[in-house]
Amino acid sequence: MSAVVRPIAESELPAWLGTVNTGFLTAAPPTDSDVAQRARYSDLTRAHGAFDPDTGACVATLRSFRQEVTVPGGAAVPSSALTNVTVLPTHRRQGLLTRMMAAELAASTARGDVLSTLIAAEYPIYGRYGYGPAASVSEWEIDVPRTGLDPRWSGPGDGGRIDLVDVAEARRVGPALHERMRSVRHGMVSRDQRWWNLATGLEETSYRPYRPTMQAVYRSADGAVQGLVAYAADGHWTDAKVPLNTLQVKELLAATPAAERALWHFLCSIDWVLKVRTGYRAPDDLVPRLLPDPRAARLVTAADFLWVRVLDVVRALGARTYAVPATLVLDVADPGGPAAGRYRLDAGKGTCTRTDEPADLTLGASALGSLYLGDESAVRLGALGEVAEERPGALELADAVFRTARRPWCPDVF
Known part of the structure; x- marks a missing residue:
């Protein structure tokens, strides 16, 4: 039988924190104070665990919390910030992270979060879940x-x-x-x-x-x-x-x-x-x-630092400002995810709507996350094969639209 993935109960918090410590190579067990603080400050409905069906032990963890991210133009956009993501070395390669991520992204979308964010300890993991490196340090x-x-x-x-x-x-x-x-x-x-x-x-x-x-x-x-x-x-x-x-x-x-x-x-x-x-x-x-x-x-x-996953494309692109009053049609590939669809961005009006118009650019959710805060170049992503130009000149136009005068900065580890 596969492990059970679900939100944890408060009684399971000590074991869950112990798994977090082990995953982050901290041998010391959590103290009573650690458990009390986590119970006091965390919404445990947003703390997921994977439990071994034979032993009942918690073998993987993931938690999110409410966050706001400032986007170009100064708007504060609601985001679900991911942290405490671990899988014990005895239970790797069993799809536990994928199942926890699916549950978290579905819950974030249902809550109405516009973005999901994280600080990636390892680079190769999160692109496959639609996250893109969006701000460096x-x-x-x-x-x-x-x-x-x-x-x-x-x-x-x-x-x-x-x-x-x-x-x-x-x-x-x-x-x-x-x-x-x-x-x-x-x-x-x-x-x-x-x-x-x-x-x-x-x-x-x-x-x-x-x-x-x-x-x-x-x-x-x-x-x-x-x-x-x-x-x-x-x-x-x-x-x-x-x-x-x-x-x-x-x-x-x-x-x-x-x-x-x-x-x-x-x-x-x-x-x-x-x-x-x-x-x-x-x-x-x-x-x-x-x-x-x-x-x-x-x-x-x-190094890369803040990673962004766009959940609600219409609200995300409509929240920020743009340097050039142009129009772009983006076809976003997000298999099984909330960002999938074709969108018309009117940068001059600051609006984004779903559309059936022919696409100017085709890209995945991860590439959209990288472009969102204005730090990445669409032309560069095009050269890497992460964005496809469907209309000549669309990549250069996207650079002019999305890029910002100052680079984004996130000083906080979470």
């Missing part, structure tokens, strides 16, 4: 002495100021700053109260213990909070008592270029710090170009 390591920044810098010269604050103040001002940024930066996702509690140590789990950070806030000349950074440093010194500290940025939010510039200059001016690791930033972040010598910033990570 980059991380740089800055060699501080090479930057060309003034080592005597003592603060912003624009009338603003930088203050060190405690985590309570960061917890107080952070959510509003994040919401301000999220309203204009596509690719960013919503954060609930628990996200901020975990980030500031008000709550923690055994598998993700809180590690204290230092916090600094940038305020503009009128006193408004425009930037926030959380960071930590190692204690590396040479045997000759020479400091060689590396500073790791955990979070840097900046609502204005002035705030962003000031916070990076602040981090590069801290005594004993020779290297700054930027954390995951957008590929077109102001680092490294804001440094007098951009070569002082060495790219150490460049």
Whole structure:
């Protein structure tokens, strides 16, 4: 008999969390606190498990939660965010993930979610379920002495100021700053109260213990909070008592270029710090170009990050804005999935409707997910065979329509 896939009961939560830990190579069993927090914050109707028919053991897991994704133009689109996806090594290649994904996507569609999102631990898995890599991240390591920044810098010269604050103040001002940024930066996702509690140590789990950070806030000349950074440093010194500290940025939010510039200059001016690791930033972040010598910033990570699966094509394409007022007819292949059909996008009006008109482009749901936030090139996907041009010039037109001036950025792991 095959395993039974279904939503879990609260009594099964400890075993389900144990399977999650094992799947993510964490040997420690979940604590009572872990279980209590998951029960308090999770909608268990959205937590799926696969159960071995012989032993009753939970052998695979998947959970989703409500999320909003900012799309080009600033609209917040409802999404079902996937996380805790595992299959035990003893039960691989039995179709368990496919069955859990089918159940989750059907439930998401029934709930009226426009998108489904995830951060893919492994690249090859999720394309076959209609997800496409839609936003990437980059991380740089800055060699501080090479930057060309003034080592005597003592603060912003624009009338603003930088203050060190405690985590309570960061917890107080952070959510509003994040919401301000999220309203204009596509690719960013919503954060609930628990996200901020975990980030500031008000709550923690055994598998993700809180590690204290230092916090600094940038305020503009009128006193408004425009930037926030959380960071930590190692204690590396040479045997000759020479400091060689590396500073790791955990979070840097900046609502204005002035705030962003000031916070990076602040981090590069801290005594004993020779290297700054930027954390995951957008590929077109102001680092490294804001440094007098951009070569002082060495790219150490460049990878796909946020994956998008379009569930409701009409609402998804109608929610975002476009740079060119053109019309495109898209024939979306999504066998057995909710995105299948032919759609007419009127980018000038910002509307999308089903149509029987001849297609300009034919593509799969995964390719549509990659195009959706404006980061991927239709011409590039065409060269890869993932988008077919049915009308000459349609690929270049799609690039002009979908691409955005700034690249999408999702700073959050979930």
